[in-house]
Amino acid sequence: MLKGKHIILGITGGIAAYKSVVLLRLFVKAGAEIQVVITPSGKEFITPVTLSALSGKPVISEFFTANTGQWNSHVDIGLWADAMVIAPATASTIGKMANGIADNMLVTTYLSAKAPVFVAPAMDLDMMAHPTTTRNIEQLRADGCHIIEPGTGELASHLTGKGRMAEPEDILAEIERFFYNNKSLEGKKILITAGPTVERIDPVRFISNFSTGKMGYALADEASRRGAEVTIVSGPVDISPSERNIKVINVESARDMLSECEKAFPDCDIAVMCAAVADYAPKETAEKKIKRENSDRMQIELVKNPDISATLGRLKKENQLLIGFALETDNETENALRKIKNKNLDLIVLNSLNDEGAGFGKDTNKITIITAKDDIQSFPTKSKREVAVDILDFIETKLHPQ
Ligand code: PMT
Secondary structure (H helix, E strand, O other), rough: OOOOOEEEEEOOOOOOOHHHHHHHHHHHHHHEEEEEEEEEOOOHOOHHHHHHHHHHHOOOOOOOOOOOOOOOOOHHHHHOEEEEEEEOOHHHHHHHHHHOOOOOOOHHHHHHOOEEEEEOOOOHHHHHHOOOHHHHHHHHHHHOOEEEOOOOEOOOOOEEEEHHHOHHHHHHHHHHHHHHHOOOOOOOOEEEEEEOOOEEEEEEEOOOOOOOOOHHHHHHHHHOOOOEEEEEEEEOOOOOOOOOOOEEEEEEHHHHHHHHHHHHHHHHOOOEEEEOOOOOOEOOOOOOOOOOOHHOOOOOOOEEEEOHHHHHHHHOOOOOOEEEEEEEOOOOHHHHHHHHHHHOOEEEEEEEOOOOOOOOOOEEEEEEEEEEOOOOOEEEOEEHHHHHHHHHHHHHHHHOOO
């Protein structure tokens, strides 16, 4: 897929720069032509000799080549590229890119590049979580950059948290996917629910669950990459889609989610119910904060929430597909089969909290897909992004959306 593609590999000054060597090798192996542009501090972490030996081209770092005075044109390199990949991208470079501070060759090249730009942040967890970094990353996203999310794990500081650069294999996969012109869902409208619902007890308290929206948003991104027109009806989450053309409708409670889904469903071809909807909500929401001094005990009467997928299942027309998820802790397959029937689903994606690496909040999931016609396929633990690919591949090949 990358054969003959021109890729600028931007390397900045972070410890993850050692992984860029692996990434460079993977790109070259995949047939791409690579021009490395490295910041001055990047060279403190990895030598240009290694990079030019692997890429077969002189590495560019300065505006002028010291001994010849030759000018390195950021405009020409920017125009040459089919893609620019900045990995690792430090907080400093991200900040410069977001604010147009073009004081090195890498950022000037970025500003000249017409091609899609992929940014793989890598930094310590506190830098990653800092509002400035969050704001700058959001700005890059708004400017059209593709952010390759960092992973969570042990960092160079020996602290553990979010900030590890995505693995080179995952970055390669992301770029390959981009060039893989699979528009198999073009013309299709897809509704996806994601995240938790929040059911208010009073103005400061609520009932909810641990869903982060990662699975639902990964599905939305993949469907959008395949050309679908995607709407996410999302409970409160801290993430946003990576793809630009996705419509997000934010809701809070199950009732709000139902009402938005009822509006969107008649017009859609496929609906995927990935949200973790609270099954019960307080019968009444107190207008004022319930005071603890008033009583030693507190009883909240809960009432059943509407079942969104079952409601859509009743409305479903022949040319529509309704996909559910089942999050189970016991009798997994039996429960999933029951849900297919009760909710009139075409297919259910089963994930079990008994499987390590599956379920809420994780970057990975382990799923079994079961269709209404008893076709069952289990998959190994994969990133949620890859799981989204598997689910959509399955839907496309086995259910043939009309
Ligand atoms: O968001 P993440 O942190 O990435 O986690 C992903 C996930 C674990 C939330 C996701 O993979 C998942 O399993 N989502 C469904 C969770 C769930 O509520 O499962 P359930 O078995 O209780 O519900 C079955 C199906 O009915 C689901 O499609 C659910 O969206 C739907 N439902 C449930 C209750 C309700 N009142 N209305 C519904 O539509």
